[in-house]
Amino acid sequence: MAAAPSQTILFIILLHIFYIFVPSHQYHPLDSLTPSEFSQIRSIVTKAYPESSTHKLTFQYVGLEEPSKQTVISWLKNETTTNPPRQAFVIARIDHQTHELIVDLSLQEIASKRIYSGYGYPMFTFEDQENADKLAFTYPPFVASIRRRGLKLEEVVCESFSVGWYGAEEEEGKNKKRIVKVMCYYMNGTVNLFMRPIEGISMTVDLDEMKIIGFQDRVTVPVPKADETEFRESKIKPPFRQSLKAITVVQPDGPSFTIDGHMIRWADWEFHLSFDVRAGMIISLASIYDLEKQQSRRVLYKGHVSEMFVPYMDLTEEWQRRTFFDAGEYGYGLCSMTLEPLRDCPPNAVFMDAYFSKQDGMPRKIPKAFCIFERYAGDIMWRHTEATIPGKTVREVRQDVSLVVRTVSTFGNYDYVNDWEFKQSGSIKVTVGLTGMVQVRGTTYTHKDHMEEDVYGTLVAENSIAIHHDHFLTYRLDLDVDGDANSFVRSKLRTTRVNDRRSSRKSYWTVDSKTAKTESDARIKLGSEPAELLFVNPNKKTKMGNLIGYRLIPEGVTGALLSSDDHPQIRAAFTNYNVWVTAYNKSEKWAGGLYADQSHGDDTLAVWSNR
Amino acid sequence: MAAAPSQTILFIILLHIFYIFVPSHQYHPLDSLTPSEFSQIRSIVTKAYPESSTHKLTFQYVGLEEPSKQTVISWLKNETTTNPPRQAFVIARIDHQTHELIVDLSLQEIASKRIYSGYGYPMFTFEDQENADKLAFTYPPFVASIRRRGLKLEEVVCESFSVGWYGAEEEEGKNKKRIVKVMCYYMNGTVNLFMRPIEGISMTVDLDEMKIIGFQDRVTVPVPKADETEFRESKIKPPFRQSLKAITVVQPDGPSFTIDGHMIRWADWEFHLSFDVRAGMIISLASIYDLEKQQSRRVLYKGHVSEMFVPYMDLTEEWQRRTFFDAGEYGYGLCSMTLEPLRDCPPNAVFMDAYFSKQDGMPRKIPKAFCIFERYAGDIMWRHTEATIPGKTVREVRQDVSLVVRTVSTFGNYDYVNDWEFKQSGSIKVTVGLTGMVQVRGTTYTHKDHMEEDVYGTLVAENSIAIHHDHFLTYRLDLDVDGDANSFVRSKLRTTRVNDRRSSRKSYWTVDSKTAKTESDARIKLGSEPAELLFVNPNKKTKMGNLIGYRLIPEGVTGALLSSDDHPQIRAAFTNYNVWVTAYNKSEKWAGGLYADQSHGDDTLAVWSNR
Incomplete structure (x- = not known):
């Protein structure tokens, strides 16, 4: 859309049009916020709400405040000569209250503000979690509990867990605060800490006060052994599996897709790719070119992850609250990981970075958060052998080549591989691959036959129960067929x-x-x-x-x-x-x-x- | 299994062991029948049942008569020093009767024989269908019907359709014969004959007598136009779709699998690959090597297509019997097509031929009936980013490379792409891709708004209704975990x-x-x-x-x-x-x-x- 010349023309007259087209990209109304926009937002907000020893301001969410659909569609049709106003939506915690701000970047001002007083709290920031995870190490009861177990404090790693909500009675009491539960793992010989839970110890942290407000050392359970938890190929000892000879994908003339700002064009497809710290990858304005009508026809206005619900089925004290909302609590975008060339994506992939706002409002880059590549898996898109005509065989076969956009989001132990695949047939295939580690609970059991009660999972190794759980991934698809x-x-x-x-x-x-x-x-x-x-x-x-x-x-x-x-x-x-x-x-x-x-x-x- | 040295040793001492190992391959008890075995079987059977003007013999099915599972397993364990007897199962039509013969190839004799007198008939041979399809062209009522429609006889192509069974009443009457219905299509400007049905004319052919025993010209319906039915890329006229740049798979050091007779070994997997004219591809003795136990552990004794049921939902006279059993009537193996290198399979594929018995018992080759290749689609087998350890990021990613064995079976208009994929995770993924053409019925309708009755399908072009139908593919999996x-x-x-x-x-x-x-x-x-x-x-x-x-x-x-x-x-x-x-x-x-x-x-x- 956004009448841009093809990539070929861009190469030829690059010097002449460079200054024309870079601003054009920056102004696509659905583009993610840029690093300089994050900095501007921070300035505007901190000016309005100056921080001091008595006033604490944290940016919990900063993302594009999209123009209305009608505005975007008018802009696409070139019905308006000016760009829609560029705005951001900010959720900030200011002095224990949740503030919703709309920041207008064109006018450099806060366009609207309100204090949210309903139930629930905004997404955790990385800093919320990192700071909460550190508190234990200087908290004497925790240090004593670790020592009593004979563990080395320097080998302990802690993690924050959302607490959910369990009814009105508790609501009236202590939990009407922005809290997390902190629980810990042991390394000492492994980087696979999720296989070495330190059961029985849990702490409640008030995130706004950033202090431990509850501590419990309920029970002592053996920490599962570090043996056989190594997952790094470079550190694994023999015997080794049979290694395979190299296999790779080659595109001698380069890829067939073009990236023009945030617009990606490939085969008959075009779409806009953007990033949000909560949703992760966002695909917008996906359209397919109709050869007969000589025009692009829109299929999808916008599609992205809406929520990921991951409830665990373990009723023990430290586990019963593990009913995670990975997108809304931890951020599907915030947990986007840097992709490893040649392994997370094939050699023909092109990578793109993503940016989000840190808790202080400054931009932070996720290098290589996206990869975009053409996929040829040896599959057949369409074929037919016509063997019915006497004395004649007609065979026509078309290879199935598609375009994939990928991100990986890692939430502690779990890694989700998110693919949007655009096919020449006109379909879009959205998939998620679940990988990483299972969550295990430490246990005294070393064999299934000894188990007398419901253990809520499967004994996968000595002292290690992989707990039953579900993953419900919900996408929001705004189809515009x-x-x-x-x-x-x-x-x-x-x-x-x-x-x-x-x-x-x-x-x-x-x-x-x-x-x-x-x-x-x-x-x-x-x-x-x-x-x-x-x-x-x-x-x-x-x-x-x-x-x-x-x-x-x-x-x-x-x-x-x-x-x-x-x-x-x-x-x-x-x-x-x-x-x-x-x-x-x-x-x-x-x-x-x-x-x-x-x-x-x-x-x-x-x-x-x-x- | 069959204690064979690794491929490496084979290369080094090739000359010495050549004569030892070729016979070993020939005698794996599950190997498909070879061309020379088909010829031997033919000699043995035709000697016992000599053909003459009054005695007609047709080979409807010839396949391996497998040794019992216990015999094969003993042989695998080297518990027996001799190979199991090599036998074939033959279904022949001899003078309008179905004969079941077990032919012993070691003893060069018919080991057992019986006449089958129950319901149903064996698979059609190609010759059954080719001969039946030809009869119309010298059948005066048909020729007259074609002329009356103003069509050119030389542009007509006919096809045989199985008739199913519709209850006891008809059974007692005319249908207690091995019959097919023959219906025809028109080319005249296209090779896409399935888009040009000649509705209203149907013939009943007695396959044993090989003559038309029924003819009906019930109704005249426009033959859909040839326009826009061309599927050959080389013949398609502009405007063309945007062409994509080349993408290919490269294995500079060659493939990682070895083929030793019918045994295929790749990564930790090994399995036996064979062919049957009815089942198509057969995977046997799939085993995975256990690195810890230092031994191969069997997963699957045998797996193959058992039946494919394809009922159409059209109640019109010529269509109501279309309830096909693609494997049992037409042969999932018989309809296996030659695969096109670089298109049906990627450049790193290795091809294998298959053989079946013609109606006269002589072997016929399907060149490149199988392809075997390693697949790397850019996917991730397993990954984890460990971002929880303060000040340290650990990332480990493994590519998903798998082994695929593929055949394509084409039944008239439909092409089924059959893949067995062996994964390094230990899973086996069995898939079928449906492609080719839909079956359309000719109709007078040219627009949906004119339709007043249930047309049993979707009007996909002027005068063309794609008929509702199902495909039920059933696999037989003999798991031996x-x-x-x-x-x-x-x-x-x-x-x-x-x-x-x-x-x-x-x-x-x-x-x-x-x-x-x-x-x-x-x-x-x-x-x-x-x-x-x-x-x-x-x-x-x-x-x-x-x-x-x-x-x-x-x-x-x-x-x-x-x-x-x-x-x-x-x-x-x-x-x-x-x-x-x-x-x-x-x-x-x-x-x-x-x-x-x-x-x-x-x-x-x-x-x-x-x-």
Whole structure:
């Protein structure tokens, strides 16, 4: 869109157009905030709320305040000559209160402000966690507990865990504070600390005061051994697995995609790629070029991770609260990791950095947060051998080459590999790969046969139980199939009896398509019956009069297993269905609510959908 | 297994051991029949049943008669010094009767013979179909019908369709013969004949007599236009799509797998690859090397396609019988196509030929029927960034490289891409890709808005309706996890209420594992509840006392939609459940029965499981 010349022209007349085009990139209304914009935001906010010994200011979230969809679409159509105002949304903690600020970068001022007084708290910053994790080391009861176990303090590593919410009774009491639980691990011979939990010790940290307000040393459990926990290939001892000969991907003429600011163009696709500290990767304005109509047709206005709910099933004291909201509490973008060339991404990959605001408002870079590459896995996109014509064989085969954009988000032990894959067939495939380490609880057990009670998991090694848990990853997909007026059609396949004598068949199936009229019509539990989920533009038809739409094709379907009245499930009620379709509302981005940490479930997708 | 030296040693002392090892390959008891064995079988059978003007003999199926599993396992363990007897199973039509012969190649004689008198007929041969398809062109009523439509006879191509079975009443009458329906297509300007059906004309051909025994010209419908049906890239006219720059896979030091006869070894995997004219690709004796135990551990005794049921949902006269059994009627192996290097398989692929018996018993080669290649799609096998340790970041990433064995089977319009992928993680991923052309019925309609009745499909172009249909692909997997004593365990995840005060949680889930005691315990409809399907060896345990097993992880689950009393569904009752686990029985290979053509459903997996 944004009428830019092709990459070829850019190369030829690079010197002439350089100054024209760099500003053009900076002003795409959906571009992520730049390092200099983060610095400007910081200046504007700290000027309005000067820090002092009595006034503490922390930036919990800084991201683009998007222009409205209508504004962006008008801008794309060149209906407006000026760029939409550039704004940022800031969530700050100022003197124990959550402030929501809209900062206008064009006017260099705070455009609006309000204090949030509802339930829940903003995302943790890295500094929140790092500072909380350090407190234990100078906290005498903790130091004594470590010594009593015969462990070396310098080999201990601590981590912060969100605490969730467990009902009104506790709310009235001590927990009406922004707190985390801190629990610790032991290294001493390994970097695989998640395999060496120090069970029984937990601390409660008040993040705003940054001090330990609770400490418990409940029970002593053996720390699992360091033996056989090494995962670094360079440190593993023989016997070794059979090594494989090199295999690599080669593009002798370079990649087929172009990157123009944040716009990526490949084959018939174009889309905008951006980054948000909470959502991670954001794909916007994905459009596919229609050769017949000689125009780009939009498919997706915006798509990103909305929430990741990870409840553990362990009722022991230190574990029962582990019901994480990885995006809303820890930041799917904040936990984006630098990708390793040649290993995280193939040799033909191109990398892009990402930026976020530190707790003090200054920008921090995540080098190589994204990689973009063309994938050829040896697969076939389409083929046919025509062997029916006597005396003639026709064979036509097309290779399946696609474009992948990847990020990796690591939350403590778990690494999520996030891919958006654009296919020449016109499909977009969104996948997440789960890797890293399981969370294990230390235990006295060394063999399954000794276990007499429910241990809430599987004994994977001596003294190590991998705890049962789920991962519910929720994406927000704002589909704009061929324009923004879209409807949701659910087509069920229904067995139909043949009662007349028109056929020797007794049955066949027909398609029963229903357009959802209300949001409650459009809540789907998958897996129970064969159905197709279609997003169509009711104003457009094909030449034959068929609907124009995109199918949502889910894989690996499952459902929620906690009771619906259980507090973690009230907070994660957005997992009660697999698919929810709601009318567009710019503010309804986060399925678990804007303030996920210690939320009460009053701002979830389930609540919006009921309205 | 078969204690062979490694490939390295083979290279060094190649001349010395050449004569030792070539025979060894030929005698692996699971090897496919060789061209010379097909010729020997033909000689033995034609000697016993000499052909003449009054005695017609056709070879409908010729394949390896496998030694028993116990015999093969003893041989593998070197418990026997001699090779098991080499035998073939032959199904022949001799004078309108189905004969089952076991031919002993060692003794050069027919070891057993019987005449089959039950329901159903053997697979069609290519010659059955080619000869049937030709009959129309010299059949005056057909020629007249084509002329009346103003079509050129030389541009017509005909195809044979199996007829299924529709109940006792018709059975008593004309259909107690080995018949097919022949219907035709028009080329005249295209090779994409499936887009140009000539509706309304159908012929019934008696395959044993090889003559037309029924003809109907019921209705005249416009033949869809040839315009825009071209699929050959070389013939497509502009405007062209944006072409992509080259992308290829390179292995500078060659592949990491070795092929030793029919045994393939790669990474920690080894398996036997063979071919059957009905099953297509067969993977046997898949074993993975255990580095700790310093031994190979078997996972799978044998795996292959058992049946592919493809019912169409069109009740019109010429379409209602289209309820195909692609493996049992047409042969998943018989329809294996030659693979195109660089397109069907990547540049690092190695190809293998396959052989089958023609109708006259002589061998015919399918050049490049298999390809074997290492896949690297840019994916990550395992990774972790350890960012929790203060002042230190540890990152470890392993690339996901796997081994793929591929065949393509083309049944008229449809092409199935069959992959068995062996992963370094220890998993085996079996996939099928559906490509080719849809089956369209000719129609007078040119726009959806004109349609007043149920057309049984989607109007995809003027005069062309793509008919609703299903593909049910059934694999037979004889798992031998760590030995042949295997049990099936279904682990359901169950919500458990927390009623005591031990936790602030109200619920969690537990795993409820049940070992199937009977075959009816082990029939599974997937999708209704979260469960894990495990195949375990109850005699083996891990060091921690856990079960040793493999999980079956299904994707893209669906269920049967025809009424259970409908004849096609009685024949395909094996699709009533997604998973069936039955005790080993060498003869129960084909889910739809040994004689799938015109079967009555009395020899299906559903019947065996009820016994």
